[in-house]
Amino acid sequence: MLPARPPELTVAPALPYTYSSQPRSLLARPKYRAPPGAAEPEKQPVCYGNIMRDPRVARGHALAIRLLPQSTQPNPPEVQKEKSAQKKALVRKRTKEPIRPGTPEPVEGREHVYVQTELYLEEICDRIVEVDGECQTDEFLDRPPTPLFIPAKTGKDIATQIEEGELFDFDIEVKPILEVLIGKTVEQALLEVMEEEELAQLRAHQRAFIELRNAEFAELQRLEEQDRRIREEKERRRLEHLEKLRKQKETTEKIAARAFAKRYLADLIPSVFSNLYDSGFFYDPIERDIETKFLPWLMSEVEETLQKKVLGRTMLDSLIRTVVEKRLDSFSCQPLHGQTEAPAKEPRPTDAAPQVSGGTDAADQLVTEKEETDQLVAEEQPSDPISSQLEESDQAGTQDLETE
Amino acid sequence: MAQPRISAYLPPDIDPTKAALAFGRRALPKLNEELQSAELLTQQRALMALCDLVHDPEKVYQAIEIGFLDNLKTLLGHPDNTVRQKTTEVLHLMSTHSVGRWGLIQNGVISALTGLLDDPVDICRKNTHQIFDMMAKLPEGAAGVLQAGLIPPLVLKLQTELEEILELILDTLSNCLRMEVSEALATGAVGALKEKLTHPSAAIRSKAAQVLSEISSHPEGKLPVCDEEVIPVLVSLLEDLDPAVQASAAGALMFALVTPQGRSSAMAAAAIPPLLKLVAEETSKARLNAIKALTLLAELPEGRETLLDHTDTFRECLDDPQQVVTRAAQSAIRAIEWKP
Numbered sequence: 147m148l149p150a151r152p153p154e155l156t157v158a159p160a161l162p163y164t165y166s167s168q169p170r171s172l173l174a175r176p177k178y179r180a181p182p183g184a185a186e187p188e189k190q191p192v193c194y195g196n197i198m199r200d201p202r203v204a205r206g207h208a209l210a211i212r213l214l215p216q217s218t219q220p221n222p223p224e225v226q227k228e229k230s231a232q233k234k235a236l237v238r239k240r241t242k243e244p245i246r247p248g249t250p251e252p253v254e255g256r257e258h259v260y261v262q263t264e265l266y267l268e269e270i271c272d273r274i275v276e277v278d279g280e281c282q283t284d285e286f287l288d289r290p291p292t293p294l295f296i297p298a299k300t301g302k303d304i305a306t307q308i309e310e311g312e313l314f315d316f317d318i319e320v321k322p323i324l325e326v327l328i329g330k331t332v333e334q335a336l337l338e339v340m341e342e343e344e345l346a347q348l349r350a351h352q353r354a355f356i357e358l359r360n361a362e363f364a365e366l367q368r369l370e371e372q373d374r375r376i377r378e379e380k381e382r383r384r385l386e387h388l389e390k391l392r393k394q395k396e397t398t399e400k401i402a403a404r405a406f407a408k409r410y411l412a413d414l415i416p417s418v419f420s421n422l423y424d425s426g427f428f429y430d431p432i433e434r435d436i437e438t439k440f441l442p443w444l445m446s447e448v449e450e451t452l453q454k455k456v457l458g459r460t461m462l463d464s465l466i467r468t469v470v471e472k473r474l475d476s477f478s479c480q481p482l483h484g485q486t487e488a489p490a491k492e493p494r495p496t497d498a499a500p501q502v503s504g505g506t507d508a509a510d511q512l513v514t515e516k517e518e519t520d521q522l523v524a525e526e527q528p529s530d531p532i533s534s535q536l537e538e539s540d541q542a543g544t545q546d547l548e549t550e
Numbered sequence: 551m552a553q554p555r556i557s558a559y560l561p562p563d564i565d566p567t568k569a570a571l572a573f574g575r576r577a578l579p580k581l582n583e584e585l586q587s588a589e590l591l592t593q594q595r596a597l598m599a600l601c602d603l604v605h606d607p608e609k610v611y612q613a614i615e616i617g618f619l620d621n622l623k624t625l626l627g628h629p630d631n632t633v634r635q636k637t638t639e640v641l642h643l644m645s646t647h648s649v650g651r652w653g654l655i656q657n658g659v660i661s662a663l664t665g666l667l668d669d670p671v672d673i674c675r676k677n678t679h680q681i682f683d684m685m686a687k688l689p690e691g692a693a694g695v696l697q698a699g700l701i702p703p704l705v706l707k708l709q710t711e712l713e714e715i716l717e718l719i720l721d722t723l724s725n726c727l728r729m730e731v732s733e734a735l736a737t738g739a740v741g742a743l744k745e746k747l748t749h750p751s752a753a754i755r756s757k758a759a760q761v762l763s764e765i766s767s768h769p770e771g772k773l774p775v776c777d778e779e780v781i782p783v784l785v786s787l788l789e790d791l792d793p794a795v796q797a798s799a800a801g802a803l804m805f806a807l808v809t810p811q812g813r814s815s816a817m818a819a820a821a822i823p824p825l826l827k828l829v830a831e832e833t834s835k836a837r838l839n840a841i842k843a844l845t846l847l848a849e850l851p852e853g854r855e856t857l858l859d860h861t862d863t864f865r866e867c868l869d870d871p872q873q874v875v876t877r878a879a880q881s882a883i884r885a886i887e888w889k890p
Contacts, residue, residue: 337605345646352687357801357838361874363767364804364842365881371808372849 569595597636614653638677686725720757759798800839
């Protein structure tokens with residue numbers, strides 16, 4: 147019977163095989179080995195199993211895929227026993243024929259004895275001679291190097307020698323290699339140099355162009371500047387010239403105007419003076435004084451005098467009237483004579499009064515206007531006859547009074 | 551064992567840093583796919599292989615047709631330094647060919663490169679500036695650079711960059727400013743260039759003078775040049791030892807002296823003697839420019855009387871093999887002997 151299967155063995159076949167068991171005390175083993183022939187297929191608990199027969203040891207091709215010897219279910223030991231019994235039976239069957247039967251049983255009275263028949267006798271004792279031998283490698287000693295294996299020389303010695311020029315001609319063969327090597331190197335170098343040169347050419351070309359362009363541009367700018375200056379100068383001069391012409395024209399006009407004005411105004415002064423004189427701006431102050439002051443005073447005096455006279459006359463008239471009325475009243479029997487006299491006397495003073503007032507009005511007007519001084523004189527003359535009439539009527543009145 | 555038979559094929563390219571090239575026409579498409587892979591090593595190897603291929607103009611054409619430039623534009627922003635460096639190198643090699651230049655313009659690579667101006671790695675920046683330089687040599691390329699708004703950053707970089715890159719920037723600027731100068735003037739280019747005129751390196755001095763001459767060739771550029779008193783510095787550069795510097799300084803003067811302001815400041819800086827010396831040298835590059843500058847100065851009365859004594863110098867120039875010089879000398883003589 148195999149020892150109890152540890153549970154760890156029952157794993158899935160995909161994982162690698164592992165085995166572990168709890169520590170256990172070893173079964174007690176007999177002191178002596180069992181005799182060689184006594185080991186019969188008795189079902190004893192086998193302490194040592196043949197490693198070749200150990201189901202836990204994998205046999206066969208090293209790289210073969212193998213499942214675990216037992217499947218996942220824990221097989222009962224009986225099944226295992228059956229299997230092992232079957233295997234043993236098979237083995238027995240195979241080896242049955244060649245196995246000779248053992249020595250026949252001893253005849254009666256005889257006893258079989260084991261006898262050694264070898265050349266050299268061997269002492270057999272119960273106790274097995276055991277000799278302990280041990281072997282131990284030295285600590286930390288490296289494995290010594292394997293000795294050089296020089297096989298013995300076998301065969302015949304043969305020598306051969308390649309003379310110069312037999313295999314190949316170096317100079318001819320090396321040419322293509324060299325060509326390639328140097329050619330490629332030079333080609334690469336040329337490419338690089340050409341690139342640089344192309345760039346340098348580009349730059350130089352551009353520089354030359356730029357120089358030319360700059361020079362031309364500068365020339366252009368200079369000429370532009372010159373042109374601008376000249377144009378400005380011209381413009382300025384033209385403006386100056388125009389200014390000059392304008393001033394000249396203005397001056398001639400001024401001169402002409404001055405001459406004309408002079409001539410025009412040459413006789414202005416005399417005419418002005420004459421006009422002024424005519425219109426009375428230049429006056430003799432004494433004359434003016436006389437005219438402005440003296441004559442109005444005179445006229446007012448005259449008017450006053452006349453008024454006095456008029457007053458006197460009116461008084462006289464009123465006197466006469468009262469007298470006449472009284473006479474009329476007193477002489478009412480002589481009405482015709484007195485009536486014709488009274489109205490005849492009445493219109494005379496009334497005629498005299500407006501004429502006198504008309505004469506004084508005219509006198510007021512004449513004071514302001516010199517040109518009518520003649521009229522004044524002329525007016526005075528009609529007033530004189532009036533005054534003379536008045537004087538006559540006065541005289542008549544006085545005469546009348548005197549007569550009364 | 552070595553065989554005496556010589557192979558018809560080239561030895562295999564066993565450089566481990568390069569990707570393996572597919573045969574014939576398949577090489578570039580395969581590299582295109584490898585460039586888009588997620589693994590850094592594959593991308594780097596593909597770029598190394600591409601760098602070698604791009605020396606051939608036909609491959610450049612094919613690459614542009616396939617559409618490499620979009621991938622390369624994406625790679626410009628890659629965090630890894632090697633990738634960026636190799637990408638810029640590839641683009642630079644492409645720009646050395648005319649096909650490449652046109653492809654770069656049409657795919658708008660210039661604007662994608664603006665981000666690399668501040669790259670920490672020097673080589674990336676140098677390659678970027680080389681690309682700009684090559685592109686600016688083409689008029690459409692210069693227009694592209696102007697449109698991408700690169701002039702103000704480039705002018706600002708003048709102060710801070712290394713010498714080699716500075717030369718490239720100055721070249722780019724001189725080509726671009728030939729077209730349009732207003733943006734540069736707004737960022738104070740004249741002041742920055744004036745500093746560079748006194749740089750210890752002769753190449754930088756001559757290139758800075760070149761840029762100044764381009765600026766002053768535009769009418770709006772002349773005034774700042776006169777205002778910032780660059781003319782006395784240029785006159786002092788006329789006596790420089792390097793002939794290239796002399797030539798560029800004379801060129802800058804030639805343009806700047808067109809304005810009356812420039813002329814008076816040049817007279818004040820006593821520009822006539824060094825210019826005459828330059829004219830007298832037979833093989834000088836500066837001869838043409840010096841003759842032109844003197845022609846401009848001859849239009850001033852005081853210039854004219856000084857130059858009347860030196861007309862024989864100009865008569866010598868009449869024998870110059872270059873026709874341009876002869877013509878210039880003739881016009882100079884005419885200007886000197888002109889009477890109002």
